[in-house]
Amino acid sequence: MPSPYRIAVFASGQGSNFQNLVDWANDGKLGAEIALLVCNKAQAPVVERARKAGIDCLLFDPKAYASRGEYETEIAAELANRGIDLIVLAGYMLLLTPVLVDLYAGRMINIHPSLLPSFPGVNAIGQAWNYGVKVTGVTVHLVDGGMDSGAVIAQQVVHIDEDDSIQSLEDKIHTAESELYPKVVSWFAKGRVHISGRKITVEHGI
Template structure:
């Protein structure tokens, strides 16, 4: 019997995308076990979501460490002990160093609320709305250490209507994220993702 595909979710806030992954795991659509939540804010609501779901947590406060590398080495040890196959960033509000990025090259993904390479960085939803584009969306990409610069795995378009405001557009974006992210994780769990440089293909059996 093969071991289950194991993921660790890194999150810092409310945990809505974390919850969508949990729900997909429970209904059998994720194809993976969420083995660990890594969170740098022990009081964040995502921690309670993990506890309700029976998921182990690695909680830490960055200020307790001398450097980012120090706490990332501790995280890396936790990941190795649990046999983590994929790191899934879901609102993790810390910059990552090569300690983790290099260790999990090709096995660390993030979701961004725009159609990259348009509107990288913070406030991507507001950037798109203020620019006046007619479509935006969400992008799941590999993490390469740059600012939203990793190779694109999947994108989902979100249309901006004339009467949209920041709140309505955020709602649309969040719904798209919660639909796309579990699907992409399932592709990894099923061995469907193939990486050749910046070109990523998804090949289903």
């Protein structure tokens, strides 16, 4: 039998997207094994989520290293030992260096709460709200070392209605994230994603 497609999730906070991936995996819909959680905050709620799910954790303190490249080199070695096929960023609050970005080029993805290239960076939901746009959404993209600048894999539109508040918009965005992100991971696991520069195509119906 072929070995399972193995992913590592990098997260720093509550872990809602991480939990959603776990739920998809447990339901047999993800098509991948969540082999590792990488986290820079030992007390983050996502760590407890991983432990409850029986998923190994790689915890580290960035302040204990001389540079980002130093701890990323250790992470890279652990990923190689575990045969990780895809890195999934899910609220990972550290900048990445070429140590990991180059090593996993085309195999590292992130989700951003806007329709990129609009509203990159922090507080994307607030940026869209304050600008007064009528539609926003979520984007799953490759990580290329820039600020939310990697090639777009998939997007899901979220409409901003007249009776929405910033809180209701956040709720809509989080719902869209929970629908889109595990779906994209499953595409990778099934070999459906084809990358040619910034042009990414997804085979459906296979």
